[in-house]
Amino acid sequence: MTTSTPPKGTTPLARREARLAWGMLAPTLISVALVVVLPLLAIFWISFKPIGLADLRPATAVVRESLRGSGDSLRIQYRVRNSSRDVTVEDVSFTDTLPDMVTLLPQDLPAECSLTERLLTCTFGTIEGGFNERLRLPVTVTGDEELAEEAVEGSAPAVTATADNILTNFEFTTENFARIFDGDEFFSVLWVTIFYTVFGTVGALAVGLFAALLLNKNFRGQGILRGLYLFPYVAPIIAVAFSWLILFDPFSGSANALLVQMGVVDQPINFFGERPLALIMVTVFEIWRYFPLSFLFILARMQSIDTDMYEAADMDGASPFQKFWYLSLPMLLGILSVLFLLRFIWTFNKFDDIFLLTGGNAGTRTLTVNVYEQAFAVSNIGAGAAVAVVIFLCLLTFSIFFFKFVSREEGL
Amino acid sequence: MKFLRFGYVTGPLIGVLWVFVAAITVAVVMSFATGDAFRPSFLWSVLFGAPIGLALLGRPAVRPAMAAGVVLFVATLLLGIGPVLTDGVPLAGKLGAGVLMGIAVGWPMASFVGALPMGALNRHLFEDSVIKFLTGFGYIFFTAIVAIPFFVMVMTSLKSQQQLVANPLDFSLDLDKGWDLFRSYQELFADFNFGTYLLNSALISVLTVAITLAFSVPGAYAVARLRFKGQAVFSRSILLIYMVPVIVLALPIYIAFSVTGLRNTIIGILLIYPVTTIPVALYMLQGYFRGLPHEVEEAGLMDGLNRLQVIWKITLPLALPAMASVSLYVFMIAWNEFLLAFMLLDDPSKFTLTRGIASLNSSEIPRQHLMAGAVIATVPIMALFLGLERFMTKGLTAGSVKG
Numbered sequence: 001m002t003t004s005t006p007p008k009g010t011t012p013l014a015r016r017e018a019r020l021a022w023g024m025l026a027p028t029l030i031s032v033a034l035v036v037v038l039p040l041l042a043i044f045w046i047s048f049k050p051i052g053l054a055d056l057r058p059a060t061a062v063v064r065e066s067l068r069g070s071g072d073s074l075r076i077q078y079r080v081r082n083s084s085r086d087v088t089v090e091d092v093s094f095t096d097t098l099p100d101m102v103t104l105l106p107q108d109l110p111a112e113c114s115l116t117e118r119l120l121t122c123t124f125g126t127i128e129g130g131f132n133e134r135l136r137l138p139v140t141v142t143g144d145e146e147l148a149e150e151a152v153e154g155s156a157p158a159v160t161a162t163a164d165n166i167l168t169n170f171e172f173t174t175e176n177f178a179r180i181f182d183g184d185e186f187f188s189v190l191w192v193t194i195f196y197t198v199f200g201t202v203g204a205l206a207v208g209l210f211a212a213l214l215l216n217k218n219f220r221g222q223g224i225l226r227g228l229y230l231f232p233y234v235a236p237i238i239a240v241a242f243s244w245l246i247l248f249d250p251f252s253g254s255a256n257a258l259l260v261q262m263g264v265v266d267q268p269i270n271f272f273g274e275r276p277l278a279l280i281m282v283t284v285f286e287i288w289r290y291f292p293l294s295f296l297f298i299l300a301r302m303q304s305i306d307t308d309m310y311e312a313a314d315m316d317g318a319s320p321f322q323k324f325w326y327l328s329l330p331m332l333l334g335i336l337s338v339l340f341l342l343r344f345i346w347t348f349n350k351f352d353d354i355f356l357l358t359g360g361n362a363g364t365r366t367l368t369v370n371v372y373e374q375a376f377a378v379s380n381i382g383a384g385a386a387v388a389v390v391i392f393l394c395l396l397t398f399s400i401f402f403f404k405f406v407s408r409e410e411g412l
Numbered sequence: 413m414k415f416l417r418f419g420y421v422t423g424p425l426i427g428v429l430w431v432f433v434a435a436i437t438v439a440v441v442m443s444f445a446t447g448d449a450f451r452p453s454f455l456w457s458v459l460f461g462a463p464i465g466l467a468l469l470g471r472p473a474v475r476p477a478m479a480a481g482v483v484l485f486v487a488t489l490l491l492g493i494g495p496v497l498t499d500g501v502p503l504a505g506k507l508g509a510g511v512l513m514g515i516a517v518g519w520p521m522a523s524f525v526g527a528l529p530m531g532a533l534n535r536h537l538f539e540d541s542v543i544k545f546l547t548g549f550g551y552i553f554f555t556a557i558v559a560i561p562f563f564v565m566v567m568t569s570l571k572s573q574q575q576l577v578a579n580p581l582d583f584s585l586d587l588d589k590g591w592d593l594f595r596s597y598q599e600l601f602a603d604f605n606f607g608t609y610l611l612n613s614a615l616i617s618v619l620t621v622a623i624t625l626a627f628s629v630p631g632a633y634a635v636a637r638l639r640f641k642g643q644a645v646f647s648r649s650i651l652l653i654y655m656v657p658v659i660v661l662a663l664p665i666y667i668a669f670s671v672t673g674l675r676n677t678i679i680g681i682l683l684i685y686p687v688t689t690i691p692v693a694l695y696m697l698q699g700y701f702r703g704l705p706h707e708v709e710e711a712g713l714m715d716g717l718n719r720l721q722v723i724w725k726i727t728l729p730l731a732l733p734a735m736a737s738v739s740l741y742v743f744m745i746a747w748n749e750f751l752l753a754f755m756l757l758d759d760p761s762k763f764t765l766t767r768g769i770a771s772l773n774s775s776e777i778p779r780q781h782l783m784a785g786a787v788i789a790t791v792p793i794m795a796l797f798l799g800l801e802r803f804m805t806k807g808l809t810a811g812s813v814k815g
């Protein structure tokens with residue numbers, strides 16, 4: 001008699017299932033690889049490159065053609081120029097077909113050029129950065145000069161040139177990192193980031209917990225209030241950021257008018273323009289905008305807590321605060337820690353809020369704002385990428401924590 | 413804390429705090445409504461709150477407390493004293509503030525301290541009344557912080573620059589102007605191409621939702637149901653992608669798009685937006701798929717459907733609520749997205765709404781236009797959201813809350 005044993009190894013059916021699974025995941029994997037992983041690798045590459053915003057348009061040779069003078073002094077002028085001030089462009093040449101009305105005498109040709117039939121070819125070879133030269137070719141015109149000018153300038157010369165592209169060559173530098181770690185600036189940016197992240201996260205959690213406690217009971221209008229309390233999170237960031245700016249405007253903001261009228265302050269306060277108030281304000285904005293998210297998650301968890309426990313506690317004579325402290329809070333600890341980690345990472349990553357509110361001025365420049373600041377305000381893309389690399393390394397550290405704690409909490 | 417647990421301490425204490433809260437609330441509401449000078453006063457709040465707290469001990473009836481409150485505050489406000497100071501305010505304003513104060517103090521205070529006796533309190537009574545006070549404060553606090561910015565946004569968009577500078581507190585509307593109130597909106601649509609922006613935003617958001625679903629539904633199903641090597645790693649690491657900051661990605665994307673000429677195209681935006689939403693959509697959907705019963709799908713398999721047919725005919729119809737909430741969430745992300753649109757779009761004919769509003773932020777354009785733009789961007793997403801709030805709440809919390 002043979003006993004049947006479960007099959008060893010992967011069976012054809014399992015293989016087919018795995019193939020199907022990978023097939024179904026393929027679109028996601030490919031798109032994520034292209035839009036997330038590739039840029040991340042590119043960031044590392046760029047961070048070691050001496051590259052500015054201007055280098056994005058690769059250097060090339062520019063040729064302008066015009067017909068100048070009149071009568072005997074009539075000439076075609078080619079102005080040849082290197083578009084970059086400091087990059088050498090190689091193999092520069094251009095060809096141009098002369099219109100029928102124009103006659104060019106071969107002996108007048110400059111050394112760089114040659115003429116076959118009506119095709120003019122000029123070769124320059126290597127031109128240095130800042131190269132700018134005019135070629136003048138005396139010509140005679142049969143017919144109207146105006147028409148000839150139009151004909152000459154109507155046909156653009158075909159230019160070939162190859163330049164070293166800073167993005168793809170093998171020139172590296174560590175200057176970007178030296179630059180961003182240089183001096184006190186980096187540490188002030190780091191300090192601002194930590195303040196913003198820690199207080200923004202803890203604040204949003206605490207306020208969210210308070211809001212969840214408020215709405216964790218059934219009454220008429222609970223749904224409406226819940227919807228209302230989610231507004232800050234749902235509205236477009238640009239709309240609410242500008243509303244805050246207008247509300248707290250130092251000259252015509254309602255908040256200042258209210259404070260002055262109530263006698264709290266004598267002078268209007270420049271909420272988003274003074275240190276350290278600006279940093280506190282952007283943190284408050286962050287709390288305001290993201291408390292709904294934590295409130296939603298905490299409320300959902302609260303409503304899934306078994307009510308038996310509270311009944312038992314009531315029988316034992318526990319007071320409301322005791323019930324909160326000894327029953328609710330321990331039950332909520334899981335979701336609170338998950339939310340803390342998630343919000344911590346997301347707040348750390350936050351860019352738009354500060355960018356719109358203060359533009360990173362008045363001591364509110366966080367790491368993410370610094371990326372933009374370096375890359376676009378200072379026009380040093382390399383340095384921006386270097387800051388991005390620093391951010392990425394921080395996130396890698398966070399995500400290790402995330403995996404250690406969150407996956408356990410969530411039972412993934 | 414023991415010394416607090418006496419009716420004659422708790423009552424006045426809560427009374428003082430609540431009267432002050434009510435005074436601030438009424439002053440702010442009346443200032444916003446009329447533009448006149450209403451000021452809360454802490455000193456008067458102490459003088460009024462303590463006796464009120466004492467008087468209402470053991471008197472839980474709401475209506476008499478409210479009536480007494482209205483009489484008291486109207487009378488004192490007309491005399492020019494009380495927790496809300498109204499120097500130079502017209503009579504109607506004083507009356508309004510008095511009635512509001514009466515209601516805002518009488519009704520809640522009766523329920524806060526009405527159950528307390530004069531003498532020593534047990535823990536339950538004391539904590540109950542503190543919690544009621546905190547709850548009342550919470551409702552006012554949250555409603556204020558949420559409503560005020562949106563109120564300012566809407567009202568500013570209906571005023572003119574001169575009115576705004578003359579009295580920043582005056583949000584009362586001049587209804588005689590009729591349709592002229594909406595001039596900023598008319599100008600935005602007529603002169604600033606907001607119609608195009610609205611269409612662009614709608615198009616981009618809807619397409620983003622469609623692409624995201626097309627990519628994430630099969631992916632989520634595979635992660636949730638099919639067995640393959642790396643499934644566990646996959647279901648964990650999918651959220652990791654969501655943690656990469658957009659600004660870090662935006663830089664290389666900006667460079668790549670500049671070089672390839674995809675900048676300033678809607679196609680370029682559509683290549684990026686869905687990828688930022690696919691991971692979170694996949695995560696939410698796989699959580700939902702896991703919760704669906706296996707048996708129905710297995711029955712389908714036994715009856716001769718293949719996997720793809722099972723997904724199409726069985727799983728998807730069951731997952732419609734989850735799909736709705738994921739769609740709503742993705743739509744919200746795409747509609748509100750600002751950074752990428754700001755960096756990648758320079759051509760006004762391709763602007764999304766958020767990018768269009770950013771272009772209004774200059775000193776030459778009056779602020780009511782900026783706020784009108786903000787309202788135009790906010791209203792559709794709010795309407796959609798309020799209509800489908802249930803889906804949103806469920807969908808957001810589905811993937812991550814067990815129990």
